[in-house]
Amino acid sequence: MHFSDSVKDIRKRRNIVLLWFPIGAIADIVIIELYKAIIGVPPHWLFILVNIGWVAVYFVLAMRISKILCPECKESALRSQPWISMKNLRCHRCGYRFK
Numbered sequence: 001m002h003f004s005d006s007v008k009d010i011r012k013r014r015n016i017v018l019l020w021f022p023i024g025a026i027a028d029i030v031i032i033e034l035y036k037a038i039i040g041v042p043p044h045w046l047f048i049l050v051n052i053g054w055v056a057v058y059f060v061l062a063m064r065i066s067k068i069l070c071p072e073c074k075e076s077a078l079r080s081q082p083w084i085s086m087k088n089l090r091c092h093r094c095g096y097r098f099k
Contacts, residue, residue: 032050
């Protein structure tokens, strides 16, 4: 669990989640292309495995946002939605406004 009353810290975590979409897609392509170059035609299960990994990393990163605790109520302050607005950021339980 992580206490934070800093919008800067929350924004940094949110941006990491949002950046994972293009970075993860590029990583998927690189993994498949490396497999093709080294071994040959990739099996179908490799595509599935790489995409499951991409989604799993997304969920882990999104959960990091939901683990931020409110300094007021000491409960989980945010839902794990990476598209949260940084304007008027408040705890969804007690209404504490992050600075």
